[in-house]
Amino acid sequence: MTTPPIVAFIGLDGAGKSTQIEMLKAAYEARGLSVFVHPNPSLQGLSARLDEVAVEHGYDDRFAMLGPDTHKIMTAAVKWMAMSSLGTAPEGTDLIIADRYAYCQIAAADALGASNRWLIEGLFRGLPEPTLTLFMDLDPALSVARVKARDPQEWIDHGFLTRMRAAYAALPQASAWTWIDADATFEEVHRRVLAAVEAKLGEAR
Numbered sequence: 001m002t003t004p005p006i007v008a009f010i011g012l013d014g015a016g017k018s019t020q021i022e023m024l025k026a027a028y029e030a031r032g033l034s035v036f037v038h039p040n041p042s043l044q045g046l047s048a049r050l051d052e053v054a055v056e057h058g059y060d061d062r063f064a065m066l067g068p069d070t071h072k073i074m075t076a077a078v079k080w081m082a083m084s085s086l087g088t089a090p091e092g093t094d095l096i097i098a099d100r101y102a103y104c105q106i107a108a109a110d111a112l113g114a115s116n117r118w119l120i121e122g123l124f125r126g127l128p129e130p131t132l133t134l135f136m137d138l139d140p141a142l143s144v145a146r147v148k149a150r151d152p153q154e155w156i157d158h159g160f161l162t163r164m165r166a167a168y169a170a171l172p173q174a175s176a177w178t179w180i181d182a183d184a185t186f187e188e189v190h191r192r193v194l195a196a197v198e199a200k201l202g203e204a205r
Contacts, residue, residue, distance in 0.1 A: 011136030
């Protein structure tokens with residue numbers, strides 16, 4: 001079976017990925033196409049529980065308890081379980097939209113200062129490459145503000161986001177991505193996203 005085109009959304013938290021995924025899905029379904037969104041599992045619950053265990057045992061948080069290498073391979077393994085089915089979709093699917101991709105885990109390893117990037121890269125080797133990768137670009141300060149506005153309790157750190165953005169940009173694949181300025185209204189960003197997708201896939205797909 002031929003794998004449908006895959007459009008992957010990546011970028012910092014708060015950049016509007018989930019909203020843009022839903023808007024793109026609706027736009028293509030309105031044209032009579034079948035769209036499958038490949039989900040991205042949230043790690044908030046796991047992270048919160050690890051922080052609780054860390055504090056119980058005298059650590060500041062999960063990062064201090066586990067160290068960057070163990071923390072990164074643990075979270076990457078969870079993400080791999082979800083992403084391992086990327087490329088599969090219900091019969092008749094015309095377009096797959098991926099909420100994040102392996103690049104996110106590789107960039108996070110660099111941003112955390114983990115020394116096992118080679119292991120993260122090896123773990124995700126073999127995933128189907130996206131037909132188009134959209135990087136939703138956003139200033140880290142605005143990312144923090146948006147995340148805190150939607151959930152004041154959610155962990156977010158300006159320094160980490162700054163390193164994450166730099167890590168994304170340093171990946172060799174970054175030059176092939178389409179960078180979308182996400183500092184605009186949802187409607188304007190949607191127009192930019194739709195134009196990028198149509199330029200790559202054509203208006204019919």
